[in-house]
Amino acid sequence: MGRLVIVSNRVPVPKRGEAPAAGGLAVALKDAFSSRGGLWFGWSGTASEEPADLVRHARRAGVDYAVIDLSKTAYDGFYAGYANSALWPMFHFRLGLLSYDRDQAECYRIVNRRYADKLMPLLRPDDTIWVHDYQMIPLGAELRARGSRHRIGYFHHIPFPPWAVFSAMPGAEDLIRDLLAYDLVGVQTHRDHVGLMDCMAQGTGMKVRPEGEVRLRGRRIKLRSFPIAIATDEFGQLAARSVSSPEAKRFASSLAGRSLVIGAERLDYTKGLPERLRAFSALLERFPERRSCVTYLQIAARSREDVETYKDLKREIETLAGRINGDYSEADWTPVRYVGRAVPRDTLAGYYRMAQVGLVTPLRDGMNLVAKEYVAAQDPADPGVLVLSRFAGAAEAMTEALLVNPLDAVGMAEAMDTALAMPLEERRERHGAMLRRLRENSVEDWARRFLDVLEGKEGAEVQPSRAAALAIPQPRLISRSASTSSESASGERTGSQVAARSTAWARRRR
Known part of the structure; x- marks a missing residue:
């Protein structure tokens, strides 16, 4: 071999x-x-005027x-230019943000x-x-x-x-x-x-x-x-340890018993961060009983700061967070805590574990491992609820999450309210099903499957992609919408239907 x-x-x-x-x-x-x-x-990550060859x-x-190193010119044309200003928006369906330059396209091929x-x-x-x-x-x-x-x-x-x-x-x-x-x-x-x-x-x-x-x-x-995976049990163990760390305890103390909604990702326009902030604002507006009772922590590590689109996004998020805090803050409560830098992985795992709601709502994502890490980090005895964009690749298999359209601020607000009110037994059932599925597809299994198919090993393709996809369980719950009409042709249920379903679920378990 x-x-x-x-x-x-x-x-x-x-x-x-x-x-x-x-x-x-x-x-x-x-x-x-x-x-x-x-x-x-x-690439080494180094871009210099005269790189060593x-x-x-x-x-x-x-x-x-x-x-190998790249020259500053090559970095600007290949990476900051064509790869991230043309290919990235195109692959994420954002043609309005696509900026094409023929010289940068040639630089991409030269590199x-x-x-x-x-x-x-x-x-x-x-x-x-x-x-x-x-x-x-x-x-x-x-x-x-x-x-x-x-x-x-x-x-x-x-x-x-x-x-x-x-x-x-x-x-x-x-x-x-x-x-x-x-x-x-x-x-x-x-x-x-x-x-x-x-x-x-x-x-x-x-x-x-x-x-x-x-x-x-x-x-x-x-x-x-080949749906990519995470080291599920390893991350869960990390979260269980980290929730008892001094940093996590200090953070928990600052919440003063309030529920926590968490979002964590790179600062990127594909992640739906402005839409998420607007949804949290809608939660506080439409459900005033949640005011002073829930805190939203958004971690958005800065990235690609040399691309103008990302600078604009950073300003928009800071403005929205400031506006929400200005509208709803009390002397002893700040609704939104915005952290614009990376947080150590172990600290983040502890934050996930203590959060009642994981808010993962990209406008488009290949997979989104944050969704999987949030589920892996939960305490199975008292798990939180994942609110997940149906445009994330993870939604294809994580059907027990509350699936939402990130362009519907009210629908996301209603999903957060449902998550915060969800009975313990239902939370355990949903979390347990997703956790079992995560354990069945480890990150090592993902790599092994790809290499087995690439190298033509016998039995590597017993379940083709389409058959595997059709075997994925169908979503049991989609976010509430503002409409009170019957279920739409798209399969999304209305707010009253979601509430009725949740109540019926609870009654069956009594």
Whole structure:
């Protein structure tokens, strides 16, 4: 068995003597690296005026790391420019925010060519290569152009839209054809799988088989979904320890017995943060009995501060939080606590555990691991309630959450009120079902499944993507809407229907 070679935009090289990062790909690939050895290649995170052209190497905990620097010009064009000002909004269905520049698009390809030039000499004939995310779409084609015959897989961590959206990107056909260089293209959800197949069929004109396969000059390109997971039990144990830490106790004391609603993510326009603040304001307006009884903590770690859109978003969130606090604060109660910086992972886990409501309402997300971490962090004896956007990939399987449309502020407010009032037995049932499902799909399982399909191991595809998606249980509860009419054609229930269902549920359990 050959090595596993991982390529990602940013490579988290641990400092000497430090353990690898506690989350993300480092956890997912730990088992694979330990059993077969591996190389992790990509950008160092350094952008300088005159970057060294050499590949820098390090070895930590049995893993070889190889990183290169970028010039400031390359960073501006490739990363801040094309990747995050054009590809990111397009993949998240935000065409109004798409900013395309032809020179930046060329810079994106130049950087991918440079990555291929630097990676090729490091490869061994029996290596398996796994490329990660939208910054690296052309890398497989660049490696093939340099003679690579390796098995190469690509995993797309963010949403994959249908061709009607994707085709708005200049050069869309070239990007889709780049994916034909891979042996396996993985996405997060069934919805993304459908979008990928639609783009492949219309963007290339080639026949896509129903299970997700394209034949090209004797090669089979597989298109599959692999919902990414977390280290569920590990995160739950971390939360149980952290809730007793001095920081968590100090925070709990400051709440003075009030209920806690929590949101935590990067500061990004895809996360629906302004919409979430408006929903919390609607909660306080429409349910005055909640005033002085609930506190909303929003953690939004700053990111991409060199992109103007993110600066505007930061100002909007600060204005909204200030307005809510100005409208509703009492001398001894501040409704919104806004933290605009990263919080240590263990501290955050403790905050999740003490929160009665986890508010995860992106406008569009590939998966959203915050939703899974919130559930994993809960005390099974007295769990909180997850309020989840139906546009998050996690909603495909986390059907016991209260599913909402993040564009409906009143609907989200009503869902929060339902969550805060939910009986203990119902909370336990919903949480238990989601926790069991999280445990059945560990982050190690996710990596193993992808690699098994990529390497053609027998039995790796006993359950194709579509069949797996159809087996997912259907949502039991959707957020209340302002309407009092009968259930809509979309399947969303009205406020009175939700209230009646919750009451009926409680009666059945008496």
